[in-house]
Amino acid sequence: MPVPVAPRRWPLLGHTPAMLTQRAKFTDALHEHGDVVRLDLGPLHAYFVTSPALTHEVLVSQGSRFRKGAMFDKFQPYLGTGLLLSNGEFHLRQRRLMQPAFHRERIETYAATMARAAAALAARWRPGEVRVIENDMQELAVTIVGEALFSTEMGRRAVEEVRRSIFTVIQQGMIRALSPSFVEKLPIPGNREFDAAITRMKAVVLQVIESWRTDGIDHGDVLSMLLLAGMTDQQTYDEVLTLLTAGIETTAIALAWALYEVGRNPEIEHRLHAEVDAVLGGRPVTFADVAFLTYTEQIVQETLRRYPIWFVMRRTLTDVQLGDVHLPAGAEVIVSPHALHHDERYFPEPRRFDPGRWTQEFTAGLPRGAFIPFGGGNRQCLGNTFAHTEIVITLATVATRWRLIPTRPARVKFTSAPYPDGLRMKAVPRN
Template structure:
């Protein structure tokens, strides 16, 4: 079976110019060419899958036949061999060591700290004050993840460096990932910024891990759990392994949550009926008291709003590599073939989501959610490589929205419309809103 080639291929550079120039528009349009479409990064062919069924096969049912792809190779200097990049038995070992940090009981304790942190932020606002919500949510996510990871001020240098360096790594890393190999050395300024950010993060996190290990104390935080964890043979993580997992958790926990929270408030402000229903539910469930982890399942409409935000603003692409010959959608792929999934394209495909560019939380109502096919909604990935912190992130978004919306309305500033940058996802580079007391 022949595989259609996406239009817009250049000599030598392949589809890289189209990918970097059109980004979401390019990958959304691939569905019109077939269930599997060939795209070239320079001379390197990639096979984009465009249906939920094939996505589920790659991420879940046939996941043992796939490893991490070229995109992750480019990020390896930053995240090392953490959960994002590790493979096979080592990945399974590390996941088992990290997983207890995100069990239900710990999530409940994290929720208390989340509510305290969000309340402190919202208490600092003044009526009529203009806020840059993207910056507020970035600072909030840094604090929440930092307190969960480190618990005390000891880890503050790592958190501050993460706030500075992670956006640089993700932005320049995506350009590197989508550029042919011969172009990489030409990206002089971007490479310099990427390398500097990697060096700073590795140094500061290394200092924190070494200091924690030397103290030998269990401070009740996530890092203490990582350093005290033992595998089935009784072996602990090495300092390097702990370092890689900390960098991975910082990267995933800060950037993804901050972006989702910023877009969450943006969309609520744009849709008065959504805002009204969110406020009504919060008032009914909480009756003026602080939100707890036990309240989150009761905030059903609020969770629909969170899911719709994650649908609208997911990561752009995920890449996998075949570990052995695979037959996918009638196409035979040899080992070492790059296979790519676009959560953004899946989430905006009208075949699975009616009017996909319309913000509609009711598509997640119990009577409608069953119509969404398995594999069409993958904000945290799926299968044995699903983001280990997905429950943490969902709780963080629910607690943040419930805490702020119980006290404030955030109103867009008309003369300062949102400014958006497109890299690995849609970044709100400016999201000006006015804080109005309820």
């Protein structure tokens, strides 16, 4: 059958916050035109999948018929063949090699680092101080992922460079991915900043790898696991940079938005404080506590629903049938977690932040593909449990000591996700 064509309201050029927000609203409404909608992005014709069932087919049941799409091609020069971008048998092999780094026993070890880092951050705040919360959460995410990756003195110096450079890499990299190819060759400040950050990051990570090869000791960190698995220096670098970009951005954004939503919703804040008081009794949170922080987990789920990544792209490897639509080999396909998570057919009042919606009955009634904060199938984010644990532990740690009160309404800027833009919140001691 003919594929519906989206109305031509897509603002193709420009990356101002208003324009990127307009694009997100545009894609959120595409389900009104059908389950698969053709979207003309300048010279690129893409097929936007709007239904949970067909999303599940793209990511899971027919996942082997797809590979990463056009947007990811732009990342290849600096992310290499890390887990985010690799395909086929090589991707499956790398995923199997890295899986042990995210087993439950390892997560339990990382949880101690998460709790310690979150407590150290909270201890630096002062009563009445106004904090830019997204900056604090970015710093925290870098510290936690960096310590999980690198545990040596050389590794700690690498973490400082990561702190300096990683968000330039993430944000300018996404702008490149969404821009025509000629833009990345222009001598503009964003390009110069991006190239310099990548050069610094690569140099320091390769120094850490060289240092490890010299002493050959298993330090119990992720880097040791990668190198002991037999990866080359270049492949290890690719996977490290992938873990840094994937493991820092999503978690930092989610933490900032979660704290903002708690701070502006007194009822949610009260329930969170009651739970952490009952479960923790004032002591530091541990990995064993996470299972009992059920309302805190509901806050995490609602944050991941409300503030997910904008879209991901896939490319068909063969002819593919999606519902009534036939797609030829080489077709570009777009799936939008943001659009799916704001579809009122599955999430009533989708723009209202409501952790209470995440009951067992509600979750069981969601169709497959309606909620995909970490993707799906063999490309589901390997660090999803790591991220969940980090967010729960941080929320519980902060809530034990502080109330964070927004001093102004939130501003949003879209790149790959809805980034908070200056979430200023006043720190008020709970006691």
